[in-house]
Every structure is written in structure tokens, then in C-alpha cells.
Amino acid sequence: MSGFKRDWSGNAKRRDGPKPAAKQVVRNAYTPMFESLRNELDEHHDRRERIVKASRDITALSKKIIFSLQRVRKIESQLPANIQSEVDSRLAEIAKLLATIAPEIQGINRYRYARSLMCLEELVEALTFAHYLRTQTLISHAELDPTIEDLTRKGTVPEDETMADASDTAGTAEKPAPPPTAEPPTVSLTQDDYLYGVFDLTGEMMRFATTSTALTGTMAGGGSGEGDGGDDEPRTIVHDMHELGTLFEMLPVGSGNRFQWEKKLEVTRQSVQKVERLGYDRIIRGSERPKGWIPDLSADQGQGDELE
Amino acid sequence: MAPPMIDPALFEQLKTKIEEDTSVRKELDQILDDLNQHVSFTQGLLSRIHSTPRAKYATLLGQVEGGIKKEIETVGKLSAFASQYPYYKYNHKWTRMVQDAIATVILCAWLGGMATDSKPGEVGRLLTLENIGQAFNVPVNLKDRDAFHITVEEYLLGLIAVIDDLSRLAVNSVTLGDTAMAVQISGFIKDLHAGFQVLNLKNDILRKRVDSIKYAVKKVEDVVYDLSLRNLIPAQEAQ
Numbered sequence: 196m197s198g199f200k201r202d203w204s205g206n207a208k209r210r211d212g213p214k215p216a217a218k219q220v221v222r223n224a225y226t227p228m229f230e231s232l233r234n235e236l237d238e239h240h241d242r243r244e245r246i247v248k249a250s251r252d253i254t255a256l257s258k259k260i261i262f263s264l265q266r267v268r269k270i271e272s273q274l275p276a277n278i279q280s281e282v283d284s285r286l287a288e289i290a291k292l293l294a295t296i297a298p299e300i301q302g303i304n305r306y307r308y309a310r311s312l313m314c315l316e317e318l319v320e321a322l323t324f325a326h327y328l329r330t331q332t333l334i335s336h337a338e339l340d341p342t343i344e345d346l347t348r349k350g351t352v353p354e355d356e357t358m359a360d361a362s363d364t365a366g367t368a369e370k371p372a373p374p375p376t377a378e379p380p381t382v383s384l385t386q387d388d389y390l391y392g393v394f395d396l397t398g399e400m401m402r403f404a405t406t407s408t409a410l411t412g413t414m415a416g417g418g419s420g421e422g423d424g425g426d427d428e429p430r431t432i433v434h435d436m437h438e439l440g441t442l443f444e445m446l447p448v449g450s451g452n453r454f455q456w457e458k459k460l461e462v463t464r465q466s467v468q469k470v471e472r473l474g475y476d477r478i479i480r481g482s483e484r485p486k487g488w489i490p491d492l493s494a495d496q497g498q499g500d501e502l503e
Numbered sequence: 504m505a506p507p508m509i510d511p512a513l514f515e516q517l518k519t520k521i522e523e524d525t526s527v528r529k530e531l532d533q534i535l536d537d538l539n540q541h542v543s544f545t546q547g548l549l550s551r552i553h554s555t556p557r558a559k560y561a562t563l564l565g566q567v568e569g570g571i572k573k574e575i576e577t578v579g580k581l582s583a584f585a586s587q588y589p590y591y592k593y594n595h596k597w598t599r600m601v602q603d604a605i606a607t608v609i610l611c612a613w614l615g616g617m618a619t620d621s622k623p624g625e626v627g628r629l630l631t632l633e634n635i636g637q638a639f640n641v642p643v644n645l646k647d648r649d650a651f652h653i654t655v656e657e658y659l660l661g662l663i664a665v666i667d668d669l670s671r672l673a674v675n676s677v678t679l680g681d682t683a684m685a686v687q688i689s690g691f692i693k694d695l696h697a698g699f700q701v702l703n704l705k706n707d708i709l710r711k712r713v714d715s716i717k718y719a720v721k722k723v724e725d726v727v728y729d730l731s732l733r734n735l736i737p738a739q740e741a742q
Contacts (some may be wrong), residue, residue: 228631229698235644235655241704253583303649306591332506386520435508441522442509448516 220488242299246311249292253314255287256292260321261399268407269418270331270432286346289318292352293343297380305383315384318343319392322400330436333396336389344381351379377474379423387449394459397439401466404432435475440467510630514622518727527588531596536585537602538577545570545607549668550671552614553675556681557626557684564616571611574604575639582641584650592648605653605661608638610668627687629695632658633736663712666692673726682730683737689723696720 201207263281267274274282302309322342326334407415414431442465448456509618555563578601585593603711608632617638618624619715636643636653645652669688676684704710730736 223694223697224697225629225694226701229701232632232659233702234656236709237703239655240703303590304645305644306594308588309591330506331508333509335510336516359575386517386524390517401676428507438508442514442517445514447521447525449521 200291205354208458212394222270242304243308243311245300246296246308249369250312250314253289253292254317256289256373257317257321260285261324264321264324264328265399265402265406267328268411269413270328274325274328274331278368287349290346290350292350293347293382294379297347297351297382300382301380306385309387312388315343316390316392316395319389320395320399323393323396324403327396327400327435328403331430333393333439336386339389340384343384348379386452390446390449391455392438394443394463397436397463397466400432400436400439401469404436404470404473408477412475414474431474433470434446436467440464479488505722506567527593527595530584531581532696533591534577534581535597535600538574538581538597538604540571541573541577542600542607543575549607549610551647554679557676557681558677560615560626562660564611564699567611568616571608571617574607574670578604578639578641590645590651594654599655600715601653601709602664603658604639605635605658606664606668608635609661613665615671626684627691635661651709656689659699659709660712663693663716666695666716666719670722673723677726677730682735685723685730686728688738689727692716692719692723 203228211299260282264274267278273279295395301449319339322339323334405417407413414433416429416431416435440463442461530682545567548563548570551563554562581597585597608617612624612628612634613626613628615624615626615628617630622628632643632653632655635658639653640716642650642652643658644655669692673685673688676682676688696719699713702709702713704713727736
């Protein structure tokens with residue numbers, strides 16, 4: 196509504212008219228060469244940008260899965276239904292994101308963008324944690340690969356039943372994946388994605404051990420698995436943490452990123468010791484309280500009935 | 504029987520993978536040691552250009568080409584070995600050295616060396632990324648398969664190193680009485696500077712190095728200014 200600008204000869208300038216040629220670059224013998232190199236670099240930068248965006252979203256979703264899983268109180272073959280459904284819906288979103296970037300990180304580009312794909316570590320952490328809560332075992336790299344491939348494939352097929360309820364939140368259709376032909380490309384995990392994901396798993400297990408012990412009064416892993424043939428005490432999370440700690444202590448240090456490895460190993464050691472301390476406390480102080488005693492805040496879970 | 508927390512096979516698999524990785528790195532280090540040696544030697548020879556009059560370029564460049572030949576051989580070994588593994592997994596180990604090697608070849612060719620049957624050597628000749636690939640006998644800017652190659656970034660970073668060196672040569676050529684050389688370098692660097700402006704750069708190492716070109720431009724401009732002030736610019740080069 197306001198006025199408009201006029202050019203030198205008094206004619207109104209159009210707002211959306213063709214812009215004056217953007218800063219004319221002086222052309223010389225080398226300009227064409229640089230233009231073609233520019234196109235190559237742009238392709239790379241744009242691709243990385245797309246990957247970084249998706250990666251950030253996948254990281255956030257994975258963290259949310261982990262938070263949900265931290266609300267689990269004991270290890271059993273089925274996650275509580277409400278938590279399972281939270282996890283499923285997040286995984287569905289992750290699947291879509293993975294499917295969008297899958298074509299970008301095939302072949303030579305897998306390692307090219309490895310550093311922009313830190314999200315995979317986070318995803319490994321979430322998946323290994325979920326697996327631990329269900330089975331009390333560590334899932335191997337080889338077992339995890341098909342899971343992630345499966346996720347990517349689900350994300351590619353839009354009218355999958357698991358997709359139906361997943362809300363379409365993030366603008367995931369950044370760059371639509373090419374129509375799925377015979378075999379849609381999938382995302383592969385590198386050894387480092389797996390290892391560093393498992394490093395972080397120890398932290399989550401420590402947190403889980405702490406909360407579940409505080410709230411249920413028993414060491415996770417111990418109570419529920421009784422009567423499955425084991426004559427000894429069932430294995431607790433203390434033992435599992437020791438095993439994980441030993442695994443990392445015994446593995447040769449990857450020479451690629453020694454610094455990061457040492458840092459993660461130190462954190463793992465601390466987590467192991469925290470859980471150790473927890474086990475010790477429970478033996479010492481646990482004897483002072485009746486079996487099955489639980490703090491008042493969760494008093495609805497039935498009273499301890501027998502004293503030993 | 505509940506399964507154990509960690510499958511014993513799992514540890515072995517992880518261990519084997521890590522050990523493989525370590526031995527690949529060791530072998531790479533050996534090749535790169537060699538490459539480093541040849542590149543340093545060639546760079547050393549090339550630094551003599553700053554005290555060599557143009558008439559004696561041919562002899563010097565002949566020696567430099569000997570060094571480059573060794574570089575090319577070693578890059579060939581590197582290429583054969585590295586192509587067995589994901590390129591970008593280990594690329595960071597050699598990229599600096601390959602950039603330096605590229606720089607020696609570009610500089611040598613610009614000074615009139617690296618003549619081939621089809622292209623005679625002449626001062627001022629810029630090798631393109633494709634030329635560099637041919638010189639080293641390796642692919643460039645590979646996208647469709649995962650093997651050793653020279654990347655766009657490596658070429659550009661190598662080229663920037665050459666610009667730095669040429670700006671120094673502009674000063675020294677004047678000292679040696681070759682003012683025409685200084686003028687030619689000035690024109691070349693300005694053209695390249697304009698060329699680099701065409702790129703869309705992100706905030707990375709390339710951006711940082713490209714930003715440094717302006718200092719080289721200033722350096723040669725100052726030299727040319729000093730020359731023109733004293734009417735020392737040869738007539739056919741003056742514009």
C-alpha cells in the first residue's frame with residue numbers, strides 16, 4: 196500500500212520484478228573451472244545439510260525413547276504397554292527420517308558423512324537399552340543391523356500399518372527418497388556407531404539400576420527371573436555391569452580415536468562403580484529392612500508379608 | 504538357563520574388527536611415511552625457485568620432476584592399498600599430505616615443468632583437477648564407487664598453497680631482476696582470487712584457507728605497485 200520506488204527515469208520499480216543480475220563476477224579463463232567445482236561442492240554441502248537435519252531429529256527422538264525406557268521398573272520380556280507404544284511411535288518417526296537419508300549415505304558416502312551421523316550412536320543406545328530391558332542381554336552388532344535395516348524399510352513404505360497412527364510431525368519430506376524400486380537403500384551401522392552406542396548404554400543401565408532399586412527395593416534382574424532352572428541366585432544388573440565393564444577393558448583401544456575411547460571408558464568405569472556401590476548398599480542396609488519393603492511413595496504395590 | 508549378558512562370540516568379533524582396523528592404520532602409516540619423505544624433498548627442491556633465475560628453471564624443474572615421480576609412485580601404492588577400504592574412513596590420514604603433493608605438481612607445472620606430449624610446458628599453465636588426476640594416475644572426485652581418488656577440496660587446498668608460494672616468488676623474482684614474472688604472477692593470482700569468489704563456501708577449512716588468498720593478492724599488488732611507480736614494468740606486460 197505504501198509508496199513504491201522509482202528508478203532514475205521515474206518509472207515505478209516492481210517489487211517482485213526480475214532482480215538486477217546478482218553481482219556480476221568478473222569472468223576470466225578460470226571461471227568455468229571454478230563454476231564446475233562450485234557445483235560439486237554445493238552438492239556435497241547440501242547433502243550434508245540434509246543429513247545433519249535428519250540426524251538432529253533422530254537424536255532427539257532416540258533420547259525420548261531412552262527417557263521412556265527409564266520409566267520401566269524391572270527387566271521382563273514385555274515392556275509395559277504404555278511404554279512400548281511410546282517407543283513404537285518414536286521409532287516410526289525415526290524410521291521415516293532414516294528412510295529419507297538412506298539414499299544419501301550409500302557406498303562411499305557412508306563414511307564421508309559419518310561424523311554427521313552421530314544420531315546412529317544414540318539410536319544404538321536406545322535399541323540396546325530396550326533389548327536389555329526385555330532380555331537382560333547385550334544385543335550384538337550383527338543382530339542390530341537387521342533391526343535398523345528393517346526400520347529404514349518401514350520408513351520407506353508410507354502405508355505401513357505401523358505408520359498409520361504415527362503423527363507426521365517434523366517436516367521430514369525434506370528430500371523425498373526416490374520411489375522404492377526393487378530394494379530400497381538401507382542404513383548400515385559402523386563398528387564405531389555400535390561400540391560408542393554400547394558405551395553410552397552403560398550410563399543408561401546405571402541410571403536404570405539406581406531408580407529401579409530405589410523404587411522397588413530389589414536389584415533389577417534379580418527377582419523376576421526366578422524358577423527358570425537356575426539353582427543359583429539369578430543374575431542381577433550388578434553382574435551385567437561388571438561384564439560390560441570387562442568387555443570394554445579387554446577390548447584393544449581403537450587407534451582411530453583413542454581420546455574419545457579413553458573418555459568413554461572412564462565414564463563407563465564410574466558407572467560400573469556406582470552400580471557396585473548400589474549392590475553393596477542393598478546388602479548392608481537392605482538387611483535392615485524387611486524383604487519386599489518399599490518406600491511409601493509406591494505404597495500401592497502390596498506390603499511385605501514375611502520376614503526372613 | 505538364562506543366556507549370559509554378553510555372548511562370548513561378541514567380544515571376539517569386536518576384538519577382531521578393532522585389530523583389523525589397527526593393522527590397516529599401521530600399514531597406511533608406513534606408506535604415508537614414504538609419501539611424506541618424497542613430498543618434503545620435492546617441496547625443498549621447489550623452494551630453490553625463489554633463488555633461481557628463470558634461465559635455470561629447466562634444470563631445477565628437471566630435478567623437481569624426479570621428486571614428483573616418486574610422489575606419484577607412492578600415491579599409486581597408497582591408492583592400491585586404500586581402495587580396499589572405505590575411502591572416507593581413512594581419508595583424514597593422508598589428505599594433508601596429498602594436498603601438499605598436489606601443490607608441488609601444480610607449482611611445477613605453472614613454472615613450466617610437467618610437460619607432456621600433448622601439452623608442452625610453459626610458464627603460467629594451470630593444471631586442472633582432471634590434469635592432476637592424470638598426473639597421479641588416480642581418479643578424481645569419485646562418486647559412483649568407493650575407491651581412492653583426489654577430492655575437489657584437496658585440489659583447491661593444494662591450489663591455495665601454490666598461490667601462497669607464488670606470492671612469495673613475486674617478491675623474489677623482482678630481486679632476481681625478473682619483473683615480468685612478478686607481473687604475470689599478479690595477473691594469475693588475481694584471476695584465481697576471482698575464481699575462488701565463485702565458490703559457495705561453508706564455514707570449514709576451505710573457507711578459512713580461501714580467506715587467506717586476499718593477503719597473497721595484496722602482497723603481489725604491492726610488488727606491482729612498487730614496480731609501476733618506478734616504471735619498471737616491461738612494456739609488453741603493462742596494461
